[in-house]
Amino acid sequence: MTASTESTTPTRGDVTAVLARLRRSLPADALITDPARLRTYECDGLAYYRVTPALVVLARSADDIRTAVAACAAEQVPFVARGSGTGLSGGALPHADGVLIVMSQMREIRELSPADQRAVVDPGVINLQVTKAAQPHGYYFAPDPSSQQVCSIGGNVAENSGGAHCLKYGFTTNHVLAVDVITPTGEQVALGTRAPDAPGYDLVGAFVGSEGTLGITTAVTVRLVRAPEDVRTLLAGFRSTDDAGAATSAIIAAGIVPAAIEMMDALAIEAAEAAVHCNYPAGAGAVLVVELDGPAAEVEHEFAEVERLCQEAGAFELRIAADDEERALIWKGRKSAFAAVGRISPNYIVQDGVIPRTALPEVLGDIARLSAESGVRVANVFHAGDGNLHPLVLFDDAVPGQGERAEEVSGAILDLCITHGGSITGEHGVGADKAKHMPRMFSADDLDTMQLIRCAFDPDGISNPGKVFPTPRLCGEVPGKRSGAHPLVEAGLAEAY
Amino acid sequence: MALTSLTADLAAACPDVRDATDADAVDGVRPSVVAAPATTEETAALLRVAAERDLAVVTRGAGTKLSWGRPPSRLDVVVDTRRMNRLVEHAAGDLIAGAQTGLPLAEFQSAVSATRQRLAIDEMVPGTTIGGLVATSPSGPRRLATGSVRDLLIGITVVRADGVVAKGGGKVVKNVAGYDLGKLMTGSFGTLAIVTEATFRLHPIPAADRWLTAPAESETQAGELVAAVLHSQVVPAALEVEWPVDGPGAVTVLIEGTAAGVDARAEQVAALLGGSAEAVDEPAHLLAYPWQHSPGATALKLTCRLSAVSDVLAVARAAGVHVQGSAGTGVLYGYLPADTDPAVVATAVEKLRATRVDRGGAVVVVDGPPAVKDAVDLWGPVAGLDLMRRVKDQFDPGRRLAPGRFVGGL
Numbered sequence: 001m002t003a004s005t006e007s008t009t010p011t012r013g014d015v016t017a018v019l020a021r022l023r024r025s026l027p028a029d030a031l032i033t034d035p036a037r038l039r040t041y042e043c044d045g046l047a048y049y050r051v052t053p054a055l056v057v058l059a060r061s062a063d064d065i066r067t068a069v070a071a072c073a074a075e076q077v078p079f080v081a082r083g084s085g086t087g088l089s090g091g092a093l094p095h096a097d098g099v100l101i102v103m104s105q106m107r108e109i110r111e112l113s114p115a116d117q118r119a120v121v122d123p124g125v126i127n128l129q130v131t132k133a134a135q136p137h138g139y140y141f142a143p144d145p146s147s148q149q150v151c152s153i154g155g156n157v158a159e160n161s162g163g164a165h166c167l168k169y170g171f172t173t174n175h176v177l178a179v180d181v182i183t184p185t186g187e188q189v190a191l192g193t194r195a196p197d198a199p200g201y202d203l204v205g206a207f208v209g210s211e212g213t214l215g216i217t218t219a220v221t222v223r224l225v226r227a228p229e230d231v232r233t234l235l236a237g238f239r240s241t242d243d244a245g246a247a248t249s250a251i252i253a254a255g256i257v258p259a260a261i262e263m264m265d266a267l268a269i270e271a272a273e274a275a276v277h278c279n280y281p282a283g284a285g286a287v288l289v290v291e292l293d294g295p296a297a298e299v300e301h302e303f304a305e306v307e308r309l310c311q312e313a314g315a316f317e318l319r320i321a322a323d324d325e326e327r328a329l330i331w332k333g334r335k336s337a338f339a340a341v342g343r344i345s346p347n348y349i350v351q352d353g354v355i356p357r358t359a360l361p362e363v364l365g366d367i368a369r370l371s372a373e374s375g376v377r378v379a380n381v382f383h384a385g386d387g388n389l390h391p392l393v394l395f396d397d398a399v400p401g402q403g404e405r406a407e408e409v410s411g412a413i414l415d416l417c418i419t420h421g422g423s424i425t426g427e428h429g430v431g432a433d434k435a436k437h438m439p440r441m442f443s444a445d446d447l448d449t450m451q452l453i454r455c456a457f458d459p460d461g462i463s464n465p466g467k468v469f470p471t472p473r474l475c476g477e478v479p480g481k482r483s484g485a486h487p488l489v490e491a492g493l494a495e496a497y
Numbered sequence: 498m499a500l501t502s503l504t505a506d507l508a509a510a511c512p513d514v515r516d517a518t519d520a521d522a523v524d525g526v527r528p529s530v531v532a533a534p535a536t537t538e539e540t541a542a543l544l545r546v547a548a549e550r551d552l553a554v555v556t557r558g559a560g561t562k563l564s565w566g567r568p569p570s571r572l573d574v575v576v577d578t579r580r581m582n583r584l585v586e587h588a589a590g591d592l593i594a595g596a597q598t599g600l601p602l603a604e605f606q607s608a609v610s611a612t613r614q615r616l617a618i619d620e621m622v623p624g625t626t627i628g629g630l631v632a633t634s635p636s637g638p639r640r641l642a643t644g645s646v647r648d649l650l651i652g653i654t655v656v657r658a659d660g661v662v663a664k665g666g667g668k669v670v671k672n673v674a675g676y677d678l679g680k681l682m683t684g685s686f687g688t689l690a691i692v693t694e695a696t697f698r699l700h701p702i703p704a705a706d707r708w709l710t711a712p713a714e715s716e717t718q719a720g721e722l723v724a725a726v727l728h729s730q731v732v733p734a735a736l737e738v739e740w741p742v743d744g745p746g747a748v749t750v751l752i753e754g755t756a757a758g759v760d761a762r763a764e765q766v767a768a769l770l771g772g773s774a775e776a777v778d779e780p781a782h783l784l785a786y787p788w789q790h791s792p793g794a795t796a797l798k799l800t801c802r803l804s805a806v807s808d809v810l811a812v813a814r815a816a817g818v819h820v821q822g823s824a825g826t827g828v829l830y831g832y833l834p835a836d837t838d839p840a841v842v843a844t845a846v847e848k849l850r851a852t853r854v855d856r857g858g859a860v861v862v863v864d865g866p867p868a869v870k871d872a873v874d875l876w877g878p879v880a881g882l883d884l885m886r887r888v889k890d891q892f893d894p895g896r897r898l899a900p901g902r903f904v905g906g907l
Contacts, residue, residue, distance in 0.1 A: 302758075
């Protein structure tokens with residue numbers, strides 16, 4: 001190994017030393033030390049985990065980020081980047097003895113070039129902001145996570161965010177050409193080019209989806225997609241999730257790639273009705289939302305095919321959106337589903353797992369059995385087209401033991417995903433929440449190999465430590481020859497799960 | 498090094514080992530031994546022996562692109578992947594398929610086409626294996642609609658330089674668990690690990706397709722035709738430009754979809770391309786690199802931002818470079834004929850790389866005769882090279898995998 005062995009026992013630095021450095025180079029209002037204000041950053045979209053950071057830096061420029069990271073690197077203090085804080089896996093959960101670097105003041109679209117089908121944006125720019133800027137030119141930014149009105153592009157890059165329409169258009173990683181990055185060692189590097197296939201290793205591909213563990217992006221070059229000529233949306237009511245699943249399979253088997261195919265089961269429909277009165281077909285055991293987009297001549301033909309296939313699979317009611325308003329109403333029920341379960345349950349866990357689409361009927365049956373056996377209700381909302389499940393596991397924290405049972409059911413659902421050859425996360429990320437599940441999906445060697453990338457970028461393990469990987473790899477160590485407590489654990493830079 | 502004991506050691510790891518011949522040379526560098534593992538486990542055992550004995554290894558599939566990049570700085574063992582040639586899985590209902598590394602792409606396509614599906618990657622070099630596809634990431638016209646290898650690869654199994662077997666991704670398309678090892682391996686020229694299996698997202702084979710082409714008299718006109726189609730809503734599956742040094746160019750569009758849809762869209766495309774547009778049979782020459790019939794040519798990859806295509810065409814013609822490629826993605830290919838003086842090649846490359854106009858891409862010498870490779874920096878400036886070195890140091894600290902073949906001598 002050529003990696004330095006001097007760094008094998010990092011000693012945790014002191015955040016007060018970082019603060020002292022930053023006071024010399026950043027304005028006072030960029031630094032938050034007041035405990036009450038620090039607490040407002042204690043969690044992201046996964047409020048179950050809460051940690052108050054020792055220091056918050058409100059970055060206004062790439063230079064600010066570089067300054068903050070360089071100070072952390074010099075003092076061996078962990079740092080965590082935060083965009084809008086909407087992540088659902090605790091990816092932006094602060095480190096108690098570390099620095100939280102916040103991007104929300106960096107919201108400028110630096111360049112918008114419809115001619116090149118590209119935009120260059122600050123990391124704090126809101127996802128929907130890009131689409132709104134591009135729309136007058138007939139373009140949009142394709143990744144559309146449900147949180148797109150508030151989530152940031154930097155966060156999308158960190159999490160490789162998807163959304164309902166990634167079935168056809170792909171994920172953030174398919175739409176990012178270049179990133180400027182401050183590495184955890186404090187260096188500024190530009191990765192990728194405006195054109196695809198930049199020479200060398202695809203470090204952009206490695207960086208996107210690395211959940212803040214390889215550094216912080218300061219500028220993102222994204223692809224803009226031409227708005228489709230036609231969009232058609234259909235809502236189909238089925239007696240059961242099996243019927244809706246059969247319709248989904250039939251659509252895919254017909255060679256159609258819809259922009260989106262979304263499914264909700266009876267409990268999820270009940271919640272959505274209670275919350276937003278979306279008026280979905282009464283008595284439905286499941287609904288499908290199918291959206292087709294593209295050239296009008298194609299959409300027209302394929303839409304007729306989708307209608308026919310839904311009817312053949314037993315749809316008892318089909319509703320076709322006549323205009324954007326009706327389309328919005330169909331989507332309202334689906335998009336409000338997560339929040340809506342709050343109407344039917346005091347507490348809930350939003351799960352995110354993936355199965356091969358063809359395993360859908362079997363896995364839904366298994367989830368129903370898990371639910372019946374445990375007495376824990378599960379509402380199912382998912383991206384049926386790509387097998388991305390979002391089971392909502394309902395519980396009441398006021399009832400002793402319910403929270404634990406819900407956790408168990410939620411974990412068992414992930415086991416089902418793994419057993420069927422799927423994934424423990426399709427779009428929410430591993431973060432703090434699922435690091436402990438990674439060894440169920442990947443071998444120790446798989447995880448060790450992934451962490452070779454981490455060692456190249458972050459040899460001291462200070463960039464968002466404790467996320468993604470259950471056990472940090474000590475860079476430069478020989479795998480499998482370790483004794484006693486892990487030095488990074490001892491140093492307080494990481495927790496082992 | 499005692500060859501007999503080397504062969505014996507390797508044979509213990511992988512039974513199919515033989516002495517190399519001149520025909521096994523990799524871009525002029527002859528190995529001692531050729532080993533053909535049948536499994537991932539045998540590949541791992543081989544690499545453990547290579548690690549113990551500090552042997553340099555180059556992975557070879559069908560050997561169709563072995564002269565790409567630089568010659569290896571040293572070479573002991575060629576790992577021939579062709580015995581690992583099984584389709585591992587084709588889940589038609591899930592639109593995915595996985596294969597061992599040595600399976601030829603054509604056989605992969607033939608297997609999945611039984612259910613009217615395909616891996617949406619054009620076979621630009623006949624004979625290419627799955628492993629070769631991942632290692633070099635060739636791309637053709639259809640990358641416009643469905644992306645390139647990096648976008649379609651969803652799972653990968655690799656053997657590291659130290660013989661450890663590791664997987665990344667999986668067999669579902671939507672998956673953000675862990676780092677994307679597949680993307681890191683794609684286009685890495687075998688310098689980080691040996692890929693032994695890969696799983697891909699498939700697409701349905703469209704019911705109908707139509708190619709339309711129109712002549713372009715000037716770079717400006719070519720650029721305008723490209724822009725007209727690109728910024729329309731016809732969603733072309735391919736948008737190609739041809740710009741030979743001597744003679745008129747052309748812009749060619751592929752429409753894929755349903756029979757009725759393709760008819761209607763083809764009319765729209767014809768209108769965008771102007772009066773001289775005509776439907777043509779599948780143009781075989783666009784489904785191969787422009788240098789395919791010019792042995793010894795210097796092969797170039799020219800990437801640029803979309804609005805700079807006409808600018809690149811102009812500079813290329815002035816520099817004597819024949820160009821064709823995916824104008825709709827900004828990924829073009831070009832070549833200089835075999836007899837071109839290396840100094841002239843160097844000047845041409847320099848002109849194409851000149852940064853007076855920011856073209857937002859790169860000029861890479863993909864392949865060329867030894868004299869050209871000696872005279873030209875094949876990759877030009879590489880952003881993030883220092884980080885790439887650190888990645889290489891982590892994966893292959895002994896520099897045994899395809900040493901010297903890739904950017905910056907990696």
